[in-house]
Amino acid sequence: MTPGASPIDGGTRFVVRARDAAGVWLCLFDEDRERRVVMTRDGNWFVCDVAGVGPGQRYGYRAEGEWAPHAGRWFDPAKLLIDPYAVELDRRFAYDPALSQFGADTTAIVPRAIVPAPVVPIRPASPRIDPARPIYELNVRGFTMMHPDVPEAQRGTIAALAHPSVVAHLQKIGVGTVELMPIVAWIDERHLPPLGLTNAWGYNPVAMMAIDPGLAPGGVAELRETIAALHAAEIGVILDIVFNHSGESDVHGPILSLRGLDDRCYAHAPDGSLINDTGTGNTLDAGDTGVRDLILASLRHFATLGVDGFRFDLAPVIARSPGFDAHAPIFAAIAADPLLADRVMIAEPWDIGPGGYQLGQFPADWLEWNDRYRDDVRRFWRGDAGVGTLATRLMGSADVFGSPTRSVNFLAAHDGFTLADLVSRVERHNHANGEDNRDGHGDNLSWNHGVEGPTDDASVNAARTADLCALLATLFATRGHIQLTAGDEFGRSQRGNNNAYAQDNAITWVDWAARDVALEEHVATLSRWRRERPAVFDRTVPDQATWLTLDGTPMTPERWEAPDCPGFELRLPGASIRIDRAARTVTLA
Numbered sequence: 001m002t003p004g005a006s007p008i009d010g011g012t013r014f015v016v017r018a019r020d021a022a023g024v025w026l027c028l029f030d031e032d033r034e035r036r037v038v039m040t041r042d043g044n045w046f047v048c049d050v051a052g053v054g055p056g057q058r059y060g061y062r063a064e065g066e067w068a069p070h071a072g073r074w075f076d077p078a079k080l081l082i083d084p085y086a087v088e089l090d091r092r093f094a095y096d097p098a099l100s101q102f103g104a105d106t107t108a109i110v111p112r113a114i115v116p117a118p119v120v121p122i123r124p125a126s127p128r129i130d131p132a133r134p135i136y137e138l139n140v141r142g143f144t145m146m147h148p149d150v151p152e153a154q155r156g157t158i159a160a161l162a163h164p165s166v167v168a169h170l171q172k173i174g175v176g177t178v179e180l181m182p183i184v185a186w187i188d189e190r191h192l193p194p195l196g197l198t199n200a201w202g203y204n205p206v207a208m209m210a211i212d213p214g215l216a217p218g219g220v221a222e223l224r225e226t227i228a229a230l231h232a233a234e235i236g237v238i239l240d241i242v243f244n245h246s247g248e249s250d251v252h253g254p255i256l257s258l259r260g261l262d263d264r265c266y267a268h269a270p271d272g273s274l275i276n277d278t279g280t281g282n283t284l285d286a287g288d289t290g291v292r293d294l295i296l297a298s299l300r301h302f303a304t305l306g307v308d309g310f311r312f313d314l315a316p317v318i319a320r321s322p323g324f325d326a327h328a329p330i331f332a333a334i335a336a337d338p339l340l341a342d343r344v345m346i347a348e349p350w351d352i353g354p355g356g357y358q359l360g361q362f363p364a365d366w367l368e369w370n371d372r373y374r375d376d377v378r379r380f381w382r383g384d385a386g387v388g389t390l391a392t393r394l395m396g397s398a399d400v401f402g403s404p405t406r407s408v409n410f411l412a413a414h415d416g417f418t419l420a421d422l423v424s425r426v427e428r429h430n431h432a433n434g435e436d437n438r439d440g441h442g443d444n445l446s447w448n449h450g451v452e453g454p455t456d457d458a459s460v461n462a463a464r465t466a467d468l469c470a471l472l473a474t475l476f477a478t479r480g481h482i483q484l485t486a487g488d489e490f491g492r493s494q495r496g497n498n499n500a501y502a503q504d505n506a507i508t509w510v511d512w513a514a515r516d517v518a519l520e521e522h523v524a525t526l527s528r529w530r531r532e533r534p535a536v537f538d539r540t541v542p543d544q545a546t547w548l549t550l551d552g553t554p555m556t557p558e559r560w561e562a563p564d565c566p567g568f569e570l571r572l573p574g575a576s577i578r579i580d581r582a583a584r585t586v587t588l589a
Contacts, residue, residue, distance in 0.1 A: 002015060003015050010052070014047070017044055019044045019264055020072075020073060021063040021261065022064050024039045024063045025062045025063075027060045057115040058114060060112055060113060063079075072263040074259045078106065079099075081110075087211075114219075119305075127308040127342060129177045131482075132530060133176025134484045135177045135238070136177065137240075137414060144157075146513070147160070147512050149164075149166075150165065156214075156215070158180075158216045167229070176236060179240060180238070184210055186204045205247055206257055238308055245281070246284065248282060277314075283353070287320070309343045312346065314351040324355050326362070331363050345363075367406050368408060376389050378411070378445035382447050383581070390474075396478070396479035396480040397409075404539035405539050409475060410475075412488055416499075423446070423449070430497050430500075433500075441498060472526060479541070544572065548569040550580055567582070
């Protein structure tokens with residue numbers, strides 16, 4: 001049984017899972033006219049073949065059955081439902097209270113899925129990811145909304161990433177792979193519209209395979225062509241994907257797709273309540289075969305478009321049922337899949353559920369975001385951690401991963417302070433989010449050189465710049481994979497907002513006119529240095545490494561443990577790294 005809409009002779013077959021439904025209708029739309037077709041049950045599935053229907057046809061589903069939310073039954077024929085296997089939609093999602101109200105018809109406010117045209121799959125080449133070159137995390141919309149060279153009509157889209165000026169910048173700083181924050185269709189959290197805000201990050205998906213029409217007006221073809229253009233520039237593409245929850249939220253959330261068709265896809269406690277290991281109100285149950293099948297189908301879909309790999313948001317969830325299992329079926333299924341086995345898999349190895357912190361526990365062929373690297377490097381440069389801890393992180397965190405390292409080392413990411421804000425703010429400044437500055441992390445391991453926020457004091461600004469240079473040099477001197485967040489290479493600020501998920505505006509849009517060009521040149525130089533020295537980026541800990549004090553004498557156990565030790569010099573074959581916290585410098589040769 002192939003879920004979704006697939007071609008047959010003279011028409012299209014529609015297949016949807018609805019295990020507990022009494023009945024399901026296929027809804028075909030011509031302009032605003034709706035035609036309903038009764039579907040036939042086949043086990044857990046409902047199926048119908050419709051003659052004369054082909055690519056471009058708009059459609060959705062309606063399901064009938066028991067309305068008993070406390071028992072996981074949310075059947076309401078008034079709700080138009082999105083095919084969980086849809087790959088294109090005709091419009092973006094928009095939150096409306098009617099989406100949560102029993103009996104309120106949602107035909108006018110829910111997107112329609114589009115029957116896809118046949119696509120010749122691309123046989124993925126070897127993934128483009130190289131520890132010599134940084135991964136570059138970016139928000140598709142925010143990255144080019146203010147780019148002066150990108151045509152206004154194209155700004156904020158996936159296609160804009162292939163613009164020659166954008167590609168030239170990526171090449172200048174040596175980017176090897178771009179990691180796109182979520183691009184599948186999402187919906188705003190219900191508290192945002194009354195505040196005049198929208199979700200700018202996309203970590204609230206509804207259709208796991210359908211690209212958000214606002215990011216890709218050209219649909220699947222736009223993503224495919226952009227990937228091809230980036231590949232031609234020797235830049236890989238990784239997608240940040242969210243298989244831990246959906247935008248249907250908690251029991252007060254909207255009925256848009258899985259909830260109205262097959263609520264068993266969500267994890268429930270023994271009393272029937274929704275498990276919330278994600279902090280968003282619901283958690284997808286990866287122990288359910290239907291959920292695993294949807295995850296695998298989504299990964300395959302994007303792999304056939306040329307995607308090099310995937311970063312899994314709150315990744316422990318895909319291995320829960322309900323507890324985390326390092327040998328969960330999803331890992332074996334990915335490893336055995338001919339389209340997925342060689343794709344790059346990156347875990348964000350934590351969620352908020354019991355036993356949710358799983359750094360170092362993912363399969364040996366997976367990479368993992370390393371928050372211990374982030375925190376310990378920040379602590380060192382702030383003056384809170386010693387040189388021994390820094391050296392461990394610099395060499396790939398063997399205490400966590402062994403050798404070869406699987407660490408993705410980063411200093412800042414989409415959530416939290418930007419790198420420039422890290423050295424200029426102690427407190428978060430999230431008032432624009434409408435939550436009285438309560439949201440976001442309170443302790444960011446940051447410092448401000450005695451002044452909170454922007455200043456005209458030249459000495460303070462010089463000290464901040466020196467710290468940025470030292471932090472970036474530390475990152476580029478680190479073993480394993482390294483990751484930059486877009487704009488950190490030239491001092492981008494979010495005005496101290498460390499949880500800017502709801503700021504689709506100048507707070508999160510990259511300001512290309514305000515770039516610190518000197519810092520950008522520094523990063524370009526660091527990137528060239530790294531690429532030319534395999535002894536630095538090689539994922540295996542080298543046999544030949546000499547550790548010296550800043551005076552040139554061998555490091556001793558006492559010096560490693562001394563809290564006042566300002567740094568060290570590391571000599572590797574063809575490279576040397578000198579870190580001096582007292583001078584606020586990192587010298588690479």
